[in-house]
Amino acid sequence: MNAIDVHNLVKTYGDKTVVNDVTMSVAQGEISGFLGPNGSGKTTTIRVMCGLLTADSGGGTVLGYDLNTEQHKIKNQVGYMTQKFSFYEDLSIEENLSFVARLYQLSPYKQHVRDTLEDLGMTSRRHQLAGSLSGGWKQRLALAACIMHRPKLLLLDEPTAGVDPKARREFWDEIHALAAGGMTVLVSTHYMDEAERCHRINYISYGHLLASGTVQDVIDGANLTTFVVQGANINQIAKSIQNIDGVDQVAPFGNSLHVVGQNKDLLAKSLAIHAQSLGFQYHLDSTSLEDVFIQFMANSSDNMQ
Template sequence: MTEAPAITVRGLTKRFGARTVVDDVSLEVARGEIAGFLGPNGSGKTTTIRLMCGLLTPDAGEGRVLGYDILRESIAIKREIGYMTQRFSFYEDLTIEENLRFVAGLYSLKDARTAVRETLEDLGLASRRHQLAGALSGGWKQRLALAACIMHRPRLLMLDEPTAGVDPKARRDFWDEIHQLAADGLTVLVSTHYMDEAERCHRINYISYGKLVARGTVDEVVKGAGLVTYVLEGPRLAQAARALRGQAGVDQVAPFGNSLHVVGSDAAALQATVARIAQETGNRFDPTPTSLEDVFIQFMGASTDNMS
């Protein structure tokens, strides 16, 4: 028997005043899946996640999360989630252990002492248990925040830009931990602007100004965008970049080190333009795989801002 999805929602809509922040969004998230949410600032990512987690009530739509109805059983959903934002919000003049004891009290955990001890060990914080939270680096603050989110053993973890401001090593360690949690059955929703993090999600959802534009694995989303990419190399890239912008078939022109990436959706027109400009400027060109970042930029350019 196939296990029911952790999240199934249909037609989610949320308005704030005259502005529709989430517009008829429907999707599913499998149990144990890491689902990524991408989109420009103000696109509705956080609001969509909060609607699915019972933290906001939709104006329209329906769905079930962890078996609970999002309209009638939001309190039950809240008990089953851990919510981590990008803003560090613990008492900086308390130690790691003292902060976790405080959180255990908020959750009314029956055996708080054991829960704190096991969480410290599971997240590699035991050796720093007496260190003040305010003295922690960004990566260790992030680890403390994650510890607080999972101490009550939630079945769903919501992460809103969780690695903003931390170094690459801390980001990689964090994602290794998230994958281990997912392997143990935890479902994860994560919003991010980092393309390498999006590529570590099992599936991604691109939301642009309230509308769900694309969803699937990274490969499916990249393929579905229908973009073609060429890379130019040679001595006159700046001249080529100026000449390419605004030409037939060219949607994006972006320098990458000692090369130039040119992206478009009209394959024939793009190839003709790139070949002509490359010859005129004395540069070489070759096709190259379209990246998730190329797709991200294309979606942003094609979307209409609903903030105005």
């Protein structure tokens, strides 16, 4: 049974359709990435799935419960970590977790708090005020509060925004440990390296789900070709080739360019024609996940404009 199995979800605000006919599934114990530009409908979709919002149409199940009629049962089995740090900054780590434990009516609540502090390596900091924590430790506190009641599904909305690379890696190590223990995770992110750590990814753009599958599935399905271009004056080369036949994207990467197009033969022919006159060399390379997502964004229109 899938932990998430929803179909044709629609959510509107006034005349704006924020979630437009979204169908997706997430297997039990899977880490599923949820990607897309700002304003694409990721947060709204997550809130529908955890029972905080009701879809205007569509339905399905989350953890086996009906999305439209059993929202209260879904909420009890879900941990939801929002984008914004939402704990009492003038209370300590331990006091914040005690408050959350009482909300969930965990008994004995002190034991649950102690266990959670120990599991996430926060015991030595339990008396530190939440407001004085660094971004990485605030993130860890938020995760601790989300998993204290042992949810079956963890929904994370851009959880690593604003934290350093070491804290991000430690966070993802913890997520993989939770998934290995059977917890299902749906995480929205803008970081390509984080997307590549997911078992599967889903890309949503302005309300529409455009792609789902493994990272390699999504890259292969985009049917893009990428060449690496190198030369003496890379900035001038970028300006000169961005509008030639077959070129959809030109992106600087250090001292080279990633040149991406949908028609491999046309792109290769155009680069061959201009290589000598513009003074560059080029070779075929693998298309990256970032190349694919930029292409998705270029081909989508903002439904909120």
